[in-house]
Amino acid sequence: MPKTTAENRSSTRPTAPTGAAGPAETPTGESRLALVRRARRIDKELAVTYPDARAELDFTTPLELLVATVLSAQTTDVRVNATTPAIFARYPDAAAYASADPAEMEELFKPLGFFRAKTRAVIGLGQALVERFDGEVPARLEDLVTLPGVGRKTANVVLGNAFDVPGITVDTHFGRLARRFGWTTQQDPVKVEHEVGELIPKKDWTMLSHHLVWHGRRVCHSRRPACGVCPVARWCPSYGEGETDPVAAAKLVKPGPRG
Template identity: 55%
Template sequence: MDKAVEKQTAGRMSRRRALLLLERLEALYPDAQCALHFQTPLQLLVATILSAQCTDLRVNQVTPDLFSRYPDAPSLAAADPVELEDLIRSTGFFRNKAKNLIGCARALVERHTGEVPQRMEELVALPGVGRKTANVILGNIFATPGMVVDTHVKRLAGRFGWTRESDPVRIEKDLCRLLPEERWTQTSHVLILHGRALCKAPIPHCSRCPVVDLCPRIGVGRSH
C-alpha cells in the first residue's frame, strides 16, 4: 500500500475508534456539563479564572458571596484588591487572581461596555484569560464549540492516543482535527468527568473502567 494512502487509512481508523470511545463515554456520562455554578456570562468567566489550580467544588463555595458583592463588571472593576483577595483566598494564588479579576473587569468596561465578548481573540485579550478559559465561555455560554484542555483532558487524550503533544494549545488542535466540531464542548465535559471518576492521575482505575476494552493502553490497542 502506498505510504500516503496508508497514512490516510490509519487516520480514518483513528477517527472511527476515537468516536466510538467518545460515544461510549457520552453514554456513561449522559448528564456531563460544566461543574461551575453560574447564571451569567460574567459569573462563568470569573468562576473559570478562579478555577485555575483549584477544584470546582471550592470555587462554587466561594462564588455566591463574590457574585453578591460584585454583581457586574463595573462593581468588580472598582473592587478593593484587599477585600477581593480576602473573598477568594481559599482558591489559592489569590493575589494574582484578584489582580486578574479586577483587570479583566476593567477591560470589559473599557472595551466591551461591561459585557463578555463572544469571540476567541477578544476573550484571550482579557487579563487572566487564556484559550482554556475562552473555550469554556464560548462552549457553555455562546454555543460556539470549544475544546477545553485542562489537566484531565490533557491526561486522557494522551492515554487514548488522541495526541502525542504535551502543550495544551497543540493538544487542542489535535483534538479539534480528530473530532467533529459539534462534539468539542461535550467531549471536554465527558473527559473531565471520566478523569475525575476513573482515569485518574497517576494511576487509572482500569479494572473498574467500562471503556477499558477501547483504550489503546490496555484493550483494543493491543490487537491493532
C-alpha cells in the same frame, strides 16, 4: 459501568498496519480513518456513561462563568463553588469588579489560594470589560484571550458553556486522556486542541471536553487509572497502565465533585 472482556479488548485494540504501507499515519500506527472511528466511538460511549456531564463550576451568566473559571486556577471546583456565591453577590457586574477595593476582594478570594494574583487579574478583567466591551463578556475567542487572566482554555470554557459556541477545553485531564487514547502525542495544549479537533465533529467539541474531564476525574486517574471498570477499555491502547482487576478497580473510582 459496563465491563469488557480481555478477548473483546484485544480484538478491537488498534494495531500497527502491516506490509509496505509506509510510516505510521497516527500515534498508534492505525490508519487515519480507524483513528477517527475509534475516537468517535470512545466519545459516544463516554456520552452514555456520563449523560449529565457539564461544567462543574456554578454560574448563571457568562460573567459569572468567566470569573469562576479564572478563580479555579490551582484550586478545586468544589472550593470555587463554595466561595463564588458571596463573590457574585458582592460584584454583580463588570463595573463592580473594575472598581473593587483590592483589600476587600482579597479577603473574599483567600479560600481559593493565590488570592493577590487573582484579585489583580479579576479587577483587571472587570476594567478591560468596561473599557473595551461595554461591560459585556465577548462571545469571540479572539476577544476573550485579550482579557487579563484569560487563555484559550478559559475562553473555550466560556464559549462552550455560556454561549453554545463549540470549543475544546484542554485541561490536565483532557490532555492526559487524549494521549492515553492515542489521539495525539502532543504536550502543548493548543496542539492537542487542534489535533483532537480534527477527529471529532465541531458540534461535539464542548461535550467531548466534559466527557473527558469527567472520565479523567472519576476513572482514568493520573497515577492509578481504574482500567478494570473503564467503559472504553476495549478501544484504549493504554489499557493495562492501571488496575485491571474489576473488583480492585472499582475501589479506585471517584464520584467527582458533584457525586
